[in-house]
Amino acid sequence: MSELEWILFILAALLFLWYLTFTASRLDRLHHRVETSWASLDALLQRRAAIALEMAHIPSLDPASAVVLTRSAYLAREAEMAERSEAEESLTNAIALIAESEDFHMEFPEISERLEVVTQRIRIAIGIHREAVATTKTQRSRLIVRIFRLSGTAPLPVVYPFEELPL
Amino acid sequence: MRRKLRIGLVSPYGWDSPGGVQVHIRDLSKFLISNGHEVSVLSPVDNEESIEEDFVVSAGKPVAIPYNGAVARVLFGPVAASRVRQWISLGEFDVLHIHEPAIPSLGLLACSIAEGPIVGTFHVAAPKFKIAFAIVPIVEPIVERLRARIAVSEIARETLMSHIETDAVVIPNGINWDSFQGAKPRMEWQLGKTIGFIGRFGEKRKGLSLLIDALPKIIESHPDIKVLVAGPGDPDEIMKDVDPTLHPRITFLGLLSEDEKRQFFKSIDLYIAPNTGGESFGIILAEAMATGVAILASDLSAFRNVLEDGKWGELFSTSDSVDLARRASALLADPLRRQSLASQSSEGAKRFDWPVVAEQIMDVYDLVSGNGEKVVLASGNRAWSKLIRGRGE
Numbered sequence: 001m002s003e004l005e006w007i008l009f010i011l012a013a014l015l016f017l018w019y020l021t022f023t024a025s026r027l028d029r030l031h032h033r034v035e036t037s038w039a040s041l042d043a044l045l046q047r048r049a050a051i052a053l054e055m056a057h058i059p060s061l062d063p064a065s066a067v068v069l070t071r072s073a074y075l076a077r078e079a080e081m082a083e084r085s086e087a088e089e090s091l092t093n094a095i096a097l098i099a100e101s102e103d104f105h106m107e108f109p110e111i112s113e114r115l116e117v118v119t120q121r122i123r124i125a126i127g128i129h130r131e132a133v134a135t136t137k138t139q140r141s142r143l144i145v146r147i148f149r150l151s152g153t154a155p156l157p158v159v160y161p162f163e164e165l166p167l
Numbered sequence: 168m169r170r171k172l173r174i175g176l177v178s179p180y181g182w183d184s185p186g187g188v189q190v191h192i193r194d195l196s197k198f199l200i201s202n203g204h205e206v207s208v209l210s211p212v213d214n215e216e217s218i219e220e221d222f223v224v225s226a227g228k229p230v231a232i233p234y235n236g237a238v239a240r241v242l243f244g245p246v247a248a249s250r251v252r253q254w255i256s257l258g259e260f261d262v263l264h265i266h267e268p269a270i271p272s273l274g275l276l277a278c279s280i281a282e283g284p285i286v287g288t289f290h291v292a293a294p295k296f297k298i299a300f301a302i303v304p305i306v307e308p309i310v311e312r313l314r315a316r317i318a319v320s321e322i323a324r325e326t327l328m329s330h331i332e333t334d335a336v337v338i339p340n341g342i343n344w345d346s347f348q349g350a351k352p353r354m355e356w357q358l359g360k361t362i363g364f365i366g367r368f369g370e371k372r373k374g375l376s377l378l379i380d381a382l383p384k385i386i387e388s389h390p391d392i393k394v395l396v397a398g399p400g401d402p403d404e405i406m407k408d409v410d411p412t413l414h415p416r417i418t419f420l421g422l423l424s425e426d427e428k429r430q431f432f433k434s435i436d437l438y439i440a441p442n443t444g445g446e447s448f449g450i451i452l453a454e455a456m457a458t459g460v461a462i463l464a465s466d467l468s469a470f471r472n473v474l475e476d477g478k479w480g481e482l483f484s485t486s487d488s489v490d491l492a493r494r495a496s497a498l499l500a501d502p503l504r505r506q507s508l509a510s511q512s513s514e515g516a517k518r519f520d521w522p523v524v525a526e527q528i529m530d531v532y533d534l535v536s537g538n539g540e541k542v543v544l545a546s547g548n549r550a551w552s553k554l555i556r557g558r559g560e
Binding site for chain 2: 040
């Protein structure tokens with residue numbers, strides 16, 4: 001190879017290396033986004049579980065509802081990651097059973113207002129989390145990322161089944 | 168109880184040129200400040216002395232470029248970039264809220280320079296452009312940095328999804344609902360039967376010429392009809408192609424102040440929004456609704472949303488001057504219908520009131536900034552900058 005060819009070859013190699021590191025930092029940033037968006041969602045879900053426990057302690061609530069609420073709220077708070085989605089889903093259903101009646105809203109306006117606020121925030125947080133996961137997955141599926149293992153040891157992010165359900 | 172935040176907002180367009188995005192940012196800032204947050208707005212500014220708001224920081228003079236069927240006054244280049252850099256590093260923001268991060272202006276610059284809790288709001292609704300394949304690879308890795316995306320309408324969200332395949336939360340634009348209550352009509356604007364139009368009428372997509380095309384038909388059933396046109400622009404430019412017999416019926420009022428705008432809505436019999444496209448939200452419709460006036464608007468998806476499919480005002484088929492004339496004539500002939508529309512619509516505008524809208528925006532702020540992280544200058548390509556500068560982050 002002539003001198004010029006060598007220079008061009010080295011330049012191309014440098015450019016390629018630059019692109020690899022560029023893509024790696026991009027992925028790093030995306031993983032960070034997934035983590036922070038999950039952390040926000042997680043915090044809100046914990047708050048919802050706390051509100052559900054409060055609801056369960058309302059004296060005038062019938063004992064059956066109280067048991068269902070308490071059970072699903074504790075499950076949601078203490079579930080391992082593997083069971084988390086199912087636990088959140090059953091908490092959603094339990095809350096819906098009780099909070100969706102007109103009477104509940106009339107009798108306990110304060111708690112039902114707080115529940116409404118937290119549910120609205122959970123909806124937004126789920127949207128943000130799902131978006132972060134989807135973008136990260138798209139980037140990770142690129143050939144260059146897989147060949148050069150640019151995502152390192154980060155686990156593949158997932159959207160939990162309960163996020164697909166309406167709240 | 169919300170945490171008090173330091174919030175940095177980035178405006179893509181000249182602060183002192185008229186436009187919905189700037190008004191949105193101004194009103195949002197004022198609302199945030201009144202709620203105890205600290206706010207700084209970085210914006211292109213034409214004439215620094217004309218700026219009344221002390222929270223606005225100039226990033227330099229904007230340049231005019233054609234964009235999305237209008238002339239946009241935007242700002243970019245190395246000088247602007249260093250201003251953005253400086254503003255971000257001095258600001259120590261808890262949240263950076265970038266408006267139009269995908270438009271070549273300060274928003275795109277800020278988004279490429281910053282890292283951390285960043286929120287982006289997308290206002291534009293536009294069909295997918297032909298050169299998208301060339302633009303998307305540049306814009307995508309930058310917009311990817313946003314922790315949360317907001318679209319101002321369903322159509323803005325669809326635009327975003329089709330352009331750069333990313334989803335967003337829909338939060339509408341806000342209005343100061345209270346300030347539109349109790350407006351009084353102005354005598355000199357009550358000229359018998361009047362139709363009102365507001366907008367930069369020089370722009371074709373605002374549809375003034377469609378309204379003028381429909382006018383002869385409307386005159387057949389309403390011989391005394393007058394048209395009041397408000398908004399910035401050159402009347403001669405429009406009127407030179409218009410049948411001279413129509414000239415006495417059309418009055419140009421120029422740019423109205425906020426107070427005058429309310430009086431305007433109260434003075435006219437029918438507000439018409441004949442826009443032919445490119446509308447993402449239609450804040451003017453929300454304002455007209457809040458004041459309480461009968462509305463006839465083209466059935467663009469943005470307008471259909473604001474009017475809830477005709478619940479708060481009537482719709483005609485977009486760009487169809489015959490349909491416009493027919494429906495306008497019918498409404499003008501039916502004072503009871505107009506009165507009932509006018510008295511109800513104000514209720515329908517409550518969902519755009521700032522306290523309602525800002526609450527949703529602050530929810531998003533809380534979500535992205537929950538862990539107390541600050542907005543910092545991006546380390547760019549981390550490994551590479553370490554190599555070149557020979558130091559860590």
